Amino acid sequence: MATKRTPLMAGNWKMNLDHAEAIAAVQKLAWTLKDAGHDYSAVEVAILAPFTDLRSVQTLVDADKLEVRYGAQDVSQHESGAYTGEVSGAMIARLGCSYVAVGHSERREYHAESDAVVNAKVKAAFSKDVTPILCVGEGLDVRKAGDQVSYTLAQLDGALEGVPAEQAKSIVVAYEPVWAIGTGEVATPEDAQEVCGAVRARLAELYDAELAAGVRVLYGGSVKSGNVAEIMAQPDVDGALVGGASLDPVEFAKIVRYQSHVA
Numbered sequence: 001m002a003t004k005r006t007p008l009m010a011g012n013w014k015m016n017l018d019h020a021e022a023i024a025a026v027q028k029l030a031w032t033l034k035d036a037g038h039d040y041s042a043v044e045v046a047i048l049a050p051f052t053d054l055r056s057v058q059t060l061v062d063a064d065k066l067e068v069r070y071g072a073q074d075v076s077q078h079e080s081g082a083y084t085g086e087v088s089g090a091m092i093a094r095l096g097c098s099y100v101a102v103g104h105s106e107r108r109e110y111h112a113e114s115d116a117v118v119n120a121k122v123k124a125a126f127s128k129d130v131t132p133i134l135c136v137g138e139g140l141d142v143r144k145a146g147d148q149v150s151y152t153l154a155q156l157d158g159a160l161e162g163v164p165a166e167q168a169k170s171i172v173v174a175y176e177p178v179w180a181i182g183t184g185e186v187a188t189p190e191d192a193q194e195v196c197g198a199v200r201a202r203l204a205e206l207y208d209a210e211l212a213a214g215v216r217v218l219y220g221g222s223v224k225s226g227n228v229a230e231i232m233a234q235p236d237v238d239g240a241l242v243g244g245a246s247l248d249p250v251e252f253a254k255i256v257r258y259q260s261h262v263a
């Protein structure tokens, strides 16, 4: 199906860069991309920053009319109330967040987030018109057993339970094999394609082929400027969720500019 999907390069800063460092990093990223003549309509750019950075990033992006988008790394499944330490969908929407990562493997592992919690967070984001970047992917044991597709699709099914097509059509799915995150162990382009293609096929089963053809499926796990182009050459990979390499704005700009390698 000839649906055009605009690639998305999203930098997940994780627990790095305070609000002052965030301002410098976003400025440097925007200037580097401007100098390279980057066309944001050809490749969309977003950063996912710590909660404490978001107001500063919003102010900068608004004041300088930057085309860089931004988002949060997590959202509460609850609307509001007595949930100490949580941040609601309404709060991040008010800060102009376009995106929020949901179900990142580090949240699933260190905060015991189940598929049911991830599902509630997907719904919480959509209810405030913030686009979830739904993270799925298998650990090393599952990969060694050859069960990566069924494992990842079960996470996808759980996350989308009860999510209507009019919302699901704008979700972003990030396939991140846990064994490739922060390890330097990048999946081969064929590994990425196998699961990203299976994710799209499942979306067609859960909804329909047109919806599946329009959803962006990203790959994440040790993406760098030196390996991004071959991953992006895969038919079902529509971008990358970049961790460590997104902390360096010049390197991240090179990843964004994977088609030219001139950043």
Ligand SMILES: O=C[C@H](O)COP(=O)(O)O
Binding pocket: 012, 104, 176, 180, 181, 182, 183, 184, 220, 221, 222, 223, 241, 242, 243, 244, 245
């Ligand atoms: O969200 C990003 C992923 O966890 C990838 O992180 P990484 O690029 O440092 O391997």
